[in-house]
Amino acid sequence: MQLNYKINGQGETVFLIHGLFGSLSNFGLLHQVLSHHYRVISIDVRNHGESPHHPSMAYEDMADDVLALAKLLGVKNFSLVGHSMGGKIAMMVTLKAPEKVDKLVVADMSPVNYEPRHxxxxxxxxxxxxxxxxxxxxxxxxxxxxxxxxxxxxxxxxxxxxxxxxxxxxxxxxxxxxGYADIIAWPDTDQKFNGPTLFIKGQLSDYIIDDYWPHGRRYFPNAKIKMIMGTGHWLHAEKPVIFNKLVNDFLHATS
Known part of the structure; x- marks a missing residue:
């Protein structure tokens, strides 16, 4: 399917992927900041915003949506920033097509199975x-x-x-x-991504805990982690200046 998207800026491409119940507007400030130096593409995930509806919420399928959009737009290589469910989508895109991904940023999400909480x-x-x-x-x-x-x-x-x-x-x-069971799950895979990877954790959130970190390093051996103090799961909305600086600095440092 063709996802709804917003695109601004020039340079290396960065996809921004929102979380469950969100839309492309969730990363509005980060989109604006990054568009000064990058070609930024914010997307509405399937079944959200103005993107098409489909019965499947499997991460393999949602990753294929992003890869199909990249192909449609003629993007051969790109970086990814994903929050929550969008972080899992970004991780799955990276593991399915590691040769296409330059850098990966995962905001407050781990590649693990979670208990229901919504x-x-x-x-x-x-x-x-x-x-x-x-x-x-x-x-x-x-x-x-x-x-x-x-x-x-x-x-x-x-x-x-x-x-x-x-x-x-x-x-x-x-x-x-x-599709909620698929949303809170993580499909196991033997793939790895050895490129630059940054996990950003909200201090008060339990989406990234010590027990989950080995799973992150299993799939992303070169991953680093940063913590934003005094924030929960919505760290990019609670402290956008710090969050946006961490993302921007990481993308610049690994260019």
């Missing part, structure tokens, strides 16, 4: 989908019954839009629900 979010999204809401404020009230954090509510509401006389999600919600 039940409340799915319940909130489903409640909104089954309602006849007319406004975002009404949608937020439904979400609040299942999602306590106001910041998460507001993040989810970015993917709500008006269609005719009601508000609906841009997500392919059935595909995300049915």
């Amino acid at each position: 039940q409340g979010v799915f319940a909130g999204l489903q409640a909104v989908a089954e309602s006849d809401i007319k406004t975002r404020s009404e949608a937020q009230q439904y979400l609040a019954n299942h999602v306590e954090e106001v910041g998460v509510q507001q993040f989810l509401l970015k993917s709500l839009y008006r269609f005719k006389d009601k508000m609906i999600w841009r997500y392919n919600l059935p595909a995300l629900v049915n």
